[in-house]
């Protein structure tokens with residue numbers, strides 16, 4: 001995996017999948033600049049503390065990032081036990097805003113990887129809604145759209161992961177053609193990280209039991225991280241606009 005000497009920005013770097021992605025990329029010779037609301041507990045080449053739910057805070061954090069970097073991994077996320085407004089801001093609107101800003105600094109051949117979820121797999125059922133939201137061009141326009149089209153708390157996590165997949169796939173080709181920047185999603189199934197318990201609470205025991213029979217076990221974060229790293233690497237230079245499940249085959253059982 002050729003990422004040596006690349007500078008890679010990772011959000012959500014202070015826990016779970018983000019921390020493992022940082023470890024993996026550094027082990028392959030990349031320089032990692034982390035962004036998170038919490039301090040990291042691993043060695044990084046740089047760190048910017050920021051709350052990615054606020055546009056102004058994202059812009060302030062962006063100002064502290066290197067003038068040029070090679071890839072952006074958007075790993076930060078909150079579970080559906082958080083208030084719906086926060087889920088919308090962190091998992092979708094803020095992420096999109098950061099991608100738009102990053103485009104200014106990513107070179108031809110740059111990459112963006114967005115962490116969605118297996119829980120976004122039902123995006124085809126709401127494609128028209130997600131495309132309409134994707135057309136809201138800014139963070140503020142997205143908030144205004146969501147005020148007109150409220151999302152229920154119970155399904156907000158699924159909704160914004162679906163929306164993220166649709167936005168990533170539909171937006172990617174324009175950026176690839178115009179800027180040579182690739183953008184892809186990785187959709188993990190359940191992963192042993194601090195927020196796994198929130199997912200159990202969010203989905204309910206019945207759904208968790210149903211899924212438990214369809215898979216070997218939840219993933220370890222270091223089983224997801226190398227796939228994210230690969231999508232930043234030179235070897236994936238012709239992969240763009242895909243949503244790649246990393247779920248031990250769980251999504252395949254939904255057909």
Ligand SMILES: NC(=O)c1ccc[n+]([C@@H]2O[C@H](COP(=O)([O-])OP(=O)(O)OC[C@H]3O[C@@H](n4cnc5c(N)ncnc54)[C@H](O)[C@@H]3O)[C@@H](O)[C@H]2O)c1
Nearest residue numbers: 012014015016017036037051052053076077117190191193
């Ligand atoms: N764990 C799972 O089972 C699972 C499954 C599918 C998808 N995901 C997704 O993977 C991503 C990473 O999750 P994880 O499991 O590593 O969880 P985690 O809680 O271990 O890590 C999430 C990180 O995001 C950061 N973060 C959250 N809100 C933030 C904010 N407002 N500003 C800045 N940083 C913020 C947290 O501080 C934390 O370091 C998330 O997008 C999550 O939705 C997780």
